[in-house]
Amino acid sequence: MYDDNNIFARILRGEIPCKKVYEDDHTLAFEDINPEAPVHTLVIPKGKYTSLKDFAAKASDGEIGALVRAVNKVAELKGVKDSGFRILSNAGADAHQTVEHLHIHVFGGRVLGPMLVKK
Ligand code: AMP
Numbered sequence: 438m439y440d441d442n443n444i445f446a447r448i449l450r451g452e453i454p455c456k457k458v459y460e461d462d463h464t465l466a467f468e469d470i471n472p473e474a475p476v477h478t479l480v481i482p483k484g485k486y487t488s489l490k491d492f493a494a495k496a497s498d499g500e501i502g503a504l505v506r507a508v509n510k511v512a513e514l515k516g517v518k519d520s521g522f523r524i525l526s527n528a529g530a531d532a533h534q535t536v537e538h539l540h541i542h543v544f545g546g547r548v549l550g551p552m553l554v555k556k
Pocket residue numbers: 444453455468469470471472479526527533534535536537
């Protein structure tokens with residue numbers, strides 16, 4: 438169930454400010470408020486999708502294509518397209534998703550190290 442008052446829904450409605458990086462008809466990209474790398478930008482669809490699971494099931498091909506292209510555009514705009522970058526999307530409890538509106542993290546600007554901390 439999508440919560441219309443989640444923080445990214447409020448950013449999309451302009452109720453909370455963001456540092457915008459990129460926008461098109463279907464997507465918005467903005468700086469993460471608590472960056473974990475020199476480049477840490479979030480790319481979100483404008484539609485109401487809680488996670489990738491929801492997006493894959495319900496979004497149009499146009500929305501899905503726009504999100505993928507926006508991620509690549511953000512890497513270009515942030516200057517990490519050639520140096521390298523990582524994308525990540527947390528979905529659900531085990532992944533520690535904290536905002537229930539699909540978002541793709543784009544990290545870069547330094548050597549990012551291994552993908553996950555080994556336990
Ligand atoms: P996740 O843990 O994958 O759900 O990531 C949620 C991300 O949203 C975290 O990296 C937060 O720092 C980020 N975040 C939360 N509130 C805001 C906000 N108002 N503006 C930008 N980023 C935010």
